[in-house]
Amino acid sequence: xxxxxxxxxxxxxxxxxxxxxxxxxxxxxxxxxxxxxxxxxxxxxxxxxxxxxxxxxxxxxxxxxxxxxxxxxxxxxxxxxxxxxxxxxxxxxxxxxxxxxxxxxxxxxxxxxxxxxxxxxxxxxxxxxxxxxxxxxxxxxxxxxxxxxxxxxxxxxxxxxxxxxxxxxxxxxxxxxxxxxxxxxxxxxxxxxxxxxxxxxxxxxxxxxxxxxxxxxxxxxxxxxxxxxxxxxxxxxxxxxxxxxxxxxxxxxxxxxxxxxxxxxxxxxxxxxxxxxxxxxxxxxxxxxxxxxxxxxxxxxxxxxxxxxxxxxxxxxxxx
Amino acid sequence: xxxxxxxxxxxxxxxxxxxxxxxxxxxxxxxxxxxxxxxxxxxxxxxxxxxxxxxxxxxxxxxxxxxxxxxxxxxxxxxxxxxxxxxxxxxxxxxxxxxxxxxxxxxxxxxxxxxxxxxxxxxxxxxxxxxxxxxxxxxxxxxxxxxxxxxxxxxxxxxxxxxxxxxxxxxxxxxxxxxxxxxxxxxxxxxxxxxxxxxxxxxxxxxxxxxxxxxxxxxxxxxxxxxxxxxxxxxxxxxxxxxxxxxxxxxxxxxxxxxxxxxxxxxxxxxxxxxxxxxxxxxxxxxxxxxxxxxxxxxxxxxxxxxxxxxxxxxxxxxxxxxxxxxxxxxxxxxxxxxxxxxxxxxxxxxxxxxxxxxxxxxxxxxxxxxxxxxxxxxxxxxxxxxxxxxxxxxxxxxxxxxxxxxxxxxxxxxxxxxxxxxxxxxxxxxxxxxxxxxxxxxxxxxxxxxxxxxxxxxxxxxxxxxxxxxxxxxxxxxxxxxxxxxxxxxxxxxxxxxxxxxxxxxxxxxxxxxxxxx
Numbered sequence: 001x002x003x004x005x006x007x008x009x010x011x012x013x014x015x016x017x018x019x020x021x022x023x024x025x026x027x028x029x030x031x032x033x034x035x036x037x038x039x040x041x042x043x044x045x046x047x048x049x050x051x052x053x054x055x056x057x058x059x060x061x062x063x064x065x066x067x068x069x070x071x072x073x074x075x076x077x078x079x080x081x082x083x084x085x086x087x088x089x090x091x092x093x094x095x096x097x098x099x100x101x102x103x104x105x106x107x108x109x110x111x112x113x114x115x116x117x118x119x120x121x122x123x124x125x126x127x128x129x130x131x132x133x134x135x136x137x138x139x140x141x142x143x144x145x146x147x148x149x150x151x152x153x154x155x156x157x158x159x160x161x162x163x164x165x166x167x168x169x170x171x172x173x174x175x176x177x178x179x180x181x182x183x184x185x186x187x188x189x190x191x192x193x194x195x196x197x198x199x200x201x202x203x204x205x206x207x208x209x210x211x212x213x214x215x216x217x218x219x220x221x222x223x224x225x226x227x228x229x230x231x232x233x234x235x236x237x238x239x240x241x242x243x244x245x246x247x248x249x250x251x252x253x254x255x256x257x258x259x260x261x262x263x264x265x266x267x268x269x270x271x272x273x274x275x276x277x278x279x280x281x282x283x284x285x286x287x288x289x290x291x292x293x294x295x296x297x298x299x300x301x302x303x304x305x306x307x308x309x310x311x312x313x314x315x316x317x318x319x320x
Numbered sequence: 321x322x323x324x325x326x327x328x329x330x331x332x333x334x335x336x337x338x339x340x341x342x343x344x345x346x347x348x349x350x351x352x353x354x355x356x357x358x359x360x361x362x363x364x365x366x367x368x369x370x371x372x373x374x375x376x377x378x379x380x381x382x383x384x385x386x387x388x389x390x391x392x393x394x395x396x397x398x399x400x401x402x403x404x405x406x407x408x409x410x411x412x413x414x415x416x417x418x419x420x421x422x423x424x425x426x427x428x429x430x431x432x433x434x435x436x437x438x439x440x441x442x443x444x445x446x447x448x449x450x451x452x453x454x455x456x457x458x459x460x461x462x463x464x465x466x467x468x469x470x471x472x473x474x475x476x477x478x479x480x481x482x483x484x485x486x487x488x489x490x491x492x493x494x495x496x497x498x499x500x501x502x503x504x505x506x507x508x509x510x511x512x513x514x515x516x517x518x519x520x521x522x523x524x525x526x527x528x529x530x531x532x533x534x535x536x537x538x539x540x541x542x543x544x545x546x547x548x549x550x551x552x553x554x555x556x557x558x559x560x561x562x563x564x565x566x567x568x569x570x571x572x573x574x575x576x577x578x579x580x581x582x583x584x585x586x587x588x589x590x591x592x593x594x595x596x597x598x599x600x601x602x603x604x605x606x607x608x609x610x611x612x613x614x615x616x617x618x619x620x621x622x623x624x625x626x627x628x629x630x631x632x633x634x635x636x637x638x639x640x641x642x643x644x645x646x647x648x649x650x651x652x653x654x655x656x657x658x659x660x661x662x663x664x665x666x667x668x669x670x671x672x673x674x675x676x677x678x679x680x681x682x683x684x685x686x687x688x689x690x691x692x693x694x695x696x697x698x699x700x701x702x703x704x705x706x707x708x709x710x711x712x713x714x715x716x717x718x719x720x721x722x723x724x725x726x727x728x729x730x731x732x733x734x735x736x737x738x739x740x741x742x743x744x745x746x747x748x749x750x751x752x753x754x755x756x757x758x759x760x761x762x763x764x765x766x767x768x769x770x771x772x773x774x775x776x777x778x779x780x781x782x783x784x785x786x787x788x789x790x791x792x793x794x795x796x797x798x799x800x801x802x803x804x805x806x807x808x809x810x811x812x813x814x815x816x817x818x819x820x821x822x823x824x825x826x827x828x829x830x831x832x833x834x835x836x837x838x839x
Contacts, residue, residue, distance in 0.1 A: 037713035089524060090505075099523075155556060163560045170561040171552060268552045270526045278525075283713065 001311065008307065012300040017075065019296045020289060024071050027285050034087045034283040035063065061087060063285075074286075078293055084286035086279075093290035096275060101294060103173055104271035107187060107263070108256045111194035115252060119199040120245065123206025124233060127214065138203060145200030154193045154266040161189060171268040190267045194260065198252035205248045209241035216240075239313055246313065250306040254299055348818075350836040355546040356817065358569040359558045362525035362551040383528055383549065386832055387432070388492035388513030391423055391442070392483055394742050401648055401781055402742045404483045408437065408493065408514065418478030418779065425469040429537045431495035432518040439471040444496040446473075446486075455749070456490050457482075459776075478777045480784055484743035516542040516833035525551045536833075543836035562586070562812060568837070569813040569820065571830070575632035578810035586812045591822060593809040594737040595639055596690075598802040601728045602763040608679065608731050610763070613671035615799035618733070619657035620664040621701035622694055628805045631690060635810075639803035642738065642748075643792050648781070649744040651789040654796050664701035676702025682728060683707060683735040684715050691735060694804075705733075719758055728761055736801070744788050745775050752795065765798035 035057045058064040062073065074084060083093035122142075126135040162170040169186050176183040213219065214237055222232045261273030272291055279287030360383075391409040394402060406412070409423040429437040443463045449456045459479035464472040475482065485491060493514065499507035511519050514537070517530035528549040532542050550567060552558045559577040561567045563584060570577070582588045598618060600609035608614045624638035640656030643649035668676060679698075683691045688709060695705045710718070718728055719736065728734060736759070741747040750756060753772055754764040771794055775787035795801060811830065813820060816838040821831040 032711035032713050033717075034713070036717045037711075158557060158560055162566075163564050166564060170564055170566050171557050172550070266554055266557060268526075268550070268554070268557060270523065283711070 001308075005304070005308065008304050012297075012304060015300050016293065016296050020075060020078075020293050021071060023292045024074070024285075024289055025067070027280075027283070027288055028067060030280075030283060032283040034285065035061070037282060038087050061085070074289060078290070083290035083293070086284050086287045088282050088284050089287070093286045096287060097272070097290055097294055100270060100272045100275045100291075102175075103269055104257070104260055104264075104273065106176065107190055107194060107269070107271070108253075108260060110187065110191045111198065111256050112249075112252065114191065114195045115198035115202050116249065118195075119202025120206050120242075122199075122203040123208075123245075124210055124238070126203065126207040127210035128229065128233060130211065135207075139207070142200040142203045145196045146204070148196065150193050150197065151262045151266060153196060154189065154263060157189045157192065158266070171266075173267075173269040173271075186267075190263045190269060193263050193266075194256055197255060198249075201248055201252065202245060205245050206241065209244045210237060213237045213241040242313055243310060246306055246309055250303045253302045257295055257299060350543045350819065350834075351839055352543050352836070354544055354837040354839070355548060356544045356569075356832060356835060356837060357548045357550065357567045358571065359552045359561060359567045360549050360571045361558075362553060384511040384513070385489050385492060385515075386517050386530055386547065387511045387515050387519050388489075388494060389515045390488075390492050391425075391486045394484065394487050396742055402484065404487060408442075412483075418480075418777070419475045421473045421475065421482060422466065423471050423473075425471060426537060427469055429514050430535050431498070431514055432512045432533055433495050433498050434535075435495055435497045437493065437514050438468050439465040440468075441496050442471050442493060445493045446491065449491060453490060456488070457485055459485075478779070480778055481743055481745045481749075481776050484741070484746050488746070517547055520546075527551065542833045544832070547832050562814065565814065568817050569811065571811055573810045573812045575635055575808070575810060578812050579633055581812040585815050587815060589811045589813070589822065590635060590808050591811075592637075592644055592740045592806045594739050594807045595642060595644075596804045596807055597639075597642070597736050597738060598804065599734045599736045599759050599762050600801075601730065601732045601734075601761040602800075603761050604730055606730050608671075608673065608677050609733070611671045612799060613667045614673070614677065615802065616657065617664040617667035617671070617701065618698075618703070619799055619802045620660045620667065621698050621703055622802070622804060623659035623697050624805055625659065626697075627690065627693060630693070631805070632808065635808040636805040637808075639805050641792050641796050642752075642801065642803050643744055643788070644740070644806060647742075647744070648785040649788040649792055651792045651796070654793060659697075661701040664703075668702060673702075676704060678704045678731065679706070680729055680732040681705050681707045681735070682710055682715065682718055682732060684712055685709050687735050718761075720760070732761075734759075734761075737807075738801075740806070744792075745772060745784075748772055748791060749776075752791075752800070762800065765794055765800055768794045768798075768800070 033054075035054055038057065055064065062070060065073075077084065081094065083097065085092055086096060089096060122138050126138045129135050158170055161168040168188055169182075172186045174183040174186055176187075210233075214233075219232060219237055222236050227236075257272070260271055261277055263269070264271045264273040265277070272295065276288055276291040276295075278284070279291065389407050391407065392404040392412075393407050395405055397403045406426075408426050408429060410426050412421060412423045414421055423442075425437070425439060425442065431437055431441075435441075443465050446457060446460070446463055450458075450460060457473075459475045459477055459482060460473050461476040462474045464474065466472050473482070479485075494507055495512040498510075498512040502510075509522070516533055516536045516538070518533040520529040520531050522528045528551075530547045532545050536542065550561075552561065555574050555577055558567075558570055558573070559580060562570050562581060570581075573581070578588050578590075600615055600618075601607045602609045602615065604610060624640070628634060628636045628638040637645070640658070641651060641654050643651065665676075668674070681691055681695065688707070691707055695707055698705045715735075718734055736751075738747050738751045749772065751758050752764065752768060754769050768791060771787055771791035775784050775791060778784035778787055811820075811822075818836050818838060819834045821834060
């Protein structure tokens, strides 16, 4: 297992390097120049942008060096915790990510946990009550959850719960450590939107996997031994049906992080999604590289944890 | 008996009228307390900064105006003249030769850090401003402290835009003590001013929080305890928040949401923001736009009326000259170049292009809808236009760099603007003067600089108005730039909020110090 983990960590490192390098190169070739934006954004300024001025600032931000030197310099500093300086925000990228990441994690983690806590039991119930009205209802809702666009659902929820019923705030984010009650109220709608797709996926996958497992011979044996339904499902069947569900959860982490861009925009939450989008539109290289690095690290490490969990779920799976 | 009856009726009527007046007076009386929350849109693509002074690149003094104050502020008088009222200055006088301006400063004014506002603090601020900002207070040669509350500005030449200049948001005052102790970067991001609200916190493009300054020089103000500005990108969300009452106003609302809120009883205020214009690479002798008739043809080729009706619910008035109708700078003798494709073709033929011309149009992504419409209008006049969409940074480069150093390709027009200023000379100075660093590809006509100088040095308002109208005429006849429409901004306020005042010069903010919330 240790060897496996080490091997996976090395793979994770390679993936991160490849992802960040790709993003680095793509950003450099996008149209637009952050130095120009930096120099020309001041509305009051009569500044004439001269080539010398541009060169001086490029030198200050290290943008006049060869691309590979810039990249290696950045990646080495990144592993030391220095993600660079945002050209346009005039703060360190680490500081910006330090503010944005907890917000994203708070919402993303809540959505992730909810999608498991609700999705898996829903899938189990659908499987054991297959063909009944409950199965039909949950499956229909799951299908809606998978197909409905997150952005659209968010706007609908805002209008329904925020504007019409007036029971929840329209937008905003407050740290749970600052005011837990307001934070919870503000988090309900965005977390719901984020949970919808993974919850629906979990329910469907659990149902499908459970249906397969409960038709196995050993389950029939358990029934014939007179064990209760609860014991059969929870003790004998559940673990065996969770492997595809766990695999799906790995992909869900990606979609939760990815979907946050839209949710953060709709609900005005200053998280990682908004940070990276603003960075892209303003060609703020360091911000984009930093957020991609952090996001890639979180996702790859989460997938590593999921892969390790297979061994716990199924003792037959052993990693060399 | 009859007399008694009618006397009683008269007394009763008088009582009812008195009661009505009292009730109305009671309704209008400002109430103290509450939190005023509102929505603003973050400026794309760069994060909004709020600090002052603009010594730091990109510092945006807009919202700082709620926390900072100037010597004077603009007003537009009833006859359309630009006037000024004292804020931190109680009076001022000008020497007969126009070269000295002396201000008496308000006494008892404190900065939010408890230090005094006085002539030394004013001099510190404006000396810094002149040093670090290219064109602010450009006519000031030196500043003297006469006594603790008298300051004198010595001008290098008479300049009747001086009061407008000191009324601009960049000329507001911050605490020199705070800046010197902690540093200019901190001062740019933590405005320590003298206004009725003091800075609490600011997260870029998220939230700005200000709270009442208890030692404000006007003991009546402010009424509200706290002001919170939330930066919301999504127009639908902003509208829903205001409708719900989660926020009480929106600044710079979209026309559609403003109209929707108006139907629900919100108070909508509109004001001109910028004049959308077309500029040319007319300095390039190889460009078709080096010829005046081609530029004039562009003026006839655009159907402004249709554009202004189609865009933003008709709230953007068409512009045929570079001043707003009804303002002192409006030249009523100018015959507008209304849409006339045949006339445009004739002008092109006279310029030597009977078969039309091919041009490039450089625009920002935001304006694509407008320019696609203009492109099809130009087509009818034989002008084949290719639209080139650019990021904002590139557009700014075009506006400040001459061709050959990243500037425009030949035969190009540029989507551009002139910021609205009540004192038009300030706006023209930034864009139209030959010494301006903006639009280096633009050929300025002979006589324009002289007209602008004449307007700036006029000794009375009538003279200033006449010279400004002359400048407008010169720009029009030369077709130096082609105006398209005045862009309007909308503010929507909940009916429970009273007395939010509009401030000039650029409407990027309002004054909330007199605002109160009806409970």
